[in-house]
Amino acid sequence: MTRDETRISQEELEAAQYFHGHKCPAMPQGLRAGHLAMDLLGVHRARGGGELVAIVETGDHHFSGCFVDGVMFATGCTTGKGNLVRKPLGKFAVTLIDTKTLRAVRVTPHYERMSQCLTMDFFKLRANGVPPYELDPQVVEPLIKDVLTKPWEEIFAVQTFDQYPYRKEPEVFDAVQCAHCGELVVTSYATSYQGHWYCEPCLDQALHAASPES
Numbered sequence: 217m218t219r220d221e222t223r224i225s226q227e228e229l230e231a232a233q234y235f236h237g238h239k240c241p242a243m244p245q246g247l248r249a250g251h252l253a254m255d256l257l258g259v260h261r262a263r264g265g266g267e268l269v270a271i272v273e274t275g276d277h278h279f280s281g282c283f284v285d286g287v288m289f290a291t292g293c294t295t296g297k298g299n300l301v302r303k304p305l306g307k308f309a310v311t312l313i314d315t316k317t318l319r320a321v322r323v324t325p326h327y328e329r330m331s332q333c334l335t336m337d338f339f340k341l342r343a344n345g346v347p348p349y350e351l352d353p354q355v356v357e358p359l360i361k362d363v364l365t366k367p368w369e370e371i372f373a374v375q376t377f378d379q380y381p382y383r384k385e386p387e388v389f390d391a392v393q394c395a396h397c398g399e400l401v402v403t404s405y406a407t408s409y410q411g412h413w414y415c416e417p418c419l420d421q422a423l424h425a426a427s428p429e430s
């Protein structure tokens with residue numbers, strides 16, 4: 217396993233910040249975690265989708281959820297390609313799986329690192345309702361620089377897996393028309409009932425209509 221780490225260029229950082237929408241330290245932390253995971257596995261960014269899968273453990277509506285956008289940008293594991301799996305545990309970790317070999321790494325910031333965040337001015341301001349894009353760059357920029365330049369061992373803990381339990385789902389390329397709403401539904405999400413295809417909400421209606429009321 218290599219310990220050489222890809223350097224995140226200013227160009228990549230700016231592109232990721234554009235995608236993310238504002239400057240904060242959590243997105244770059246995810247960006248670096250994603251790159252580190254790829255470096256440790258010796259793999260390239262996902263292009264087709266199936267070659268890499270990222271499992272992220274952040275939940276909804278909590279601080280530093282921005283981590284996931286950095287992971288997506290770095291690894292190419294995205295919601296649209298279907299290779300970003302959300303396992304909401306309220307933790308800041310990404311597990312990157314090489315689906316060909318089933319080797320995987322889980323990268324997570326050290327406890328001390330994340331917990332000290334909570335006492336920083338940046339987080340106090342955020343907790344008091346200041347949106348990230350209104351924060352003074354002097355508060356944010358040093359945090360971004362810190363997360364991108366410290367030796368990774370000081371920021372992240374890494375676990376490796378030789379055979380991660382992951383089952384590949386085949387990609388579906390066909391669809392049907394729902395007999396009730398007339399919309400197109402991917403076949404694996406449609407149900408055949410009494411000789412007709414239905415989408416899920418229309419199937420519920422069809423089943424209720426079929427059940428005797430009196």
Ligand SMILES: [Zn+2]
Pocket residue numbers: 236238239240241242243282348
């Ligand atoms: Zn952010």
Ligand SMILES: [Zn+2]
Pocket residue numbers: 394395396397398399414415416417418419
């Ligand atoms: Zn329907």
